[in-house]
Amino acid sequence: MIIELDMSSDIPIYVQLRNQIVKGIGKGELKADEKLPTVRQLAADAGVNTMTVSKTYQILKNEGFIRTDRRLGAFVADNIDMNKDFCEKLEAELELLSAEACITGMDKETFLNMCSEVYSRMNPCTA
């Protein structure tokens, strides 16, 4: 998958990296068990400190999107489960998005259609 980072954005690089990888998994651009670049490699390509990439991988690992191996590096997890923590986090994010849509005057139907359309673009691959 192609990761696109905007160095002039206010969003921290580690968050941009995390979001792009999650989107890549969701859209099927990153397949289950696919090898990811090493921390050093990704940091060199992005032109950032290795700690930034390390933080991204740590977050992704804690969220269950990737697994890491000391010798072999990082891989996309082959069995990503929905747990209680994930549901709570998703609900919080949806609450924020709903609030923003509501404030800007978007009706419920348009918002749900948008959600449905975005969701239909996802096509995660399994091992």
Add this chain to the structure above:
Amino acid sequence: MEIFMFIMFMSTNLFMILILKYSCDGNYHYNNGMILGVHIPSEHSGDEAVISLAQKEYKNFKRFLIINIILSTASCLLIFLNMIISLFVYIIWILGFCAAISILSVSSHRRMYSVKEKNGWIIESQKKKVFIDTRVSAEAGKSELSYRYHIAIIIAEIACFLPFISRRAYGYFETIAIFFVCSLLISAVSWLMHIYVNHNERTVYSENSELNRIVNRTVKCYKGASMLVLSASNAAAWIYAAIAVLISRRLTGTTVCVYILIELFAAFAFIPILIAGIRRKSELLSANPAPIYVDDDEYWKSGFYYNPDDPHMLVPNRLQSGNYAFNYANRGARIITAGLTVFIAASFIFTIAVLVPFVNVKVDIRTDNSHLHVDAAGYSSDIDMNSITDVQILNELPDDGFSKINGGATDTYLVGRFKGNTYGYCNLYIYTGHTPVLMVKTDGETVFFNSDIDGKLQEIYDELSHNKQSSSQFR
């Protein structure tokens, strides 16, 4: 000798100009979203301002190549008049050629960037974008052509040098050692370059990840193959020279000529593979369905790359396809460039300083206050006549496999420090073809010299012999 030098210099020059043509030709056409190293939006690539500037610059480039073919041929023809003067002219030409090509490519790049600026084709949102292809990045260091093959070549080169360790006293040892070190250095640099290419070829050309993967793997293969061919051909030249010297027990002119020819083949074989790689890459990218557009021209606007946000010291050169450029925002790049500039300037000054005395070689022999002075082309021997242990007048220079340590050796003279198989280190001041030759030995040195003035050598010989007899009687 002159004909061989002419062929060697001429073929090298023409080859160099040809490489330049191939590596720069693509810049003058719209390729990968760029023309003259400047990103131009595809919808404006056919605009009059862009096309006319590119055509004008291409004409200048072709004119530059033709002028330099004529100049290089002229500098090579000078070999037949005076080899040393032709070397001076060659040095001046090569310096001018390198400076002019840099000015030419940088100035045309700047002019195209001005067109872009004037027309407002700079996309601010794309300036600070970084694209990473995870598949390409994860394959860093992997290639179908492993850099480990170089180890076998280096081991073979070292193995061929081992028999010479016990032959250090032979006249050819220093020259053979230089051949070995040069060969080993070229193989080591090829090996390091192969490792660098395998680890650093991971450019994102397209939104199509598979295409990126194929292009990067292809580039790695071609560049790796060119490094291997260079290393192997260079090793072949050294191994040939080593075997020939071990068999004949001397370093002949034929061995040196064949060695140079194989080295030339190494250069001739290595470049076409690189050019084939560049062509294959262009072919693959011509079918790019979604090219990635990063408007980072601001960092190239001076013609040199300067990006303080990019930690890389080396980046693919935008103005010469297949080449790399320094990021001058990186301190290391500035230090290396300064070091290389000083080294190259010092080498040229040193070469000129060494060559000047060889423009017109005159062997000057004189005696005064019981001292014998012989000098030519900046080399001199000052011998106390009382310390002379042996003086002989010889019909010709002994056939001792003399090998030059430093000085000059052409068809007309042998001047400087040499080493013979039996005489060891000697100083030679010889006009080739002139007879007789005088050999003077002291405890510390052996000197061979002759003169182009009739009877001069006999006169010196008589004086030295007389002095030697007198000092023997006195003792």
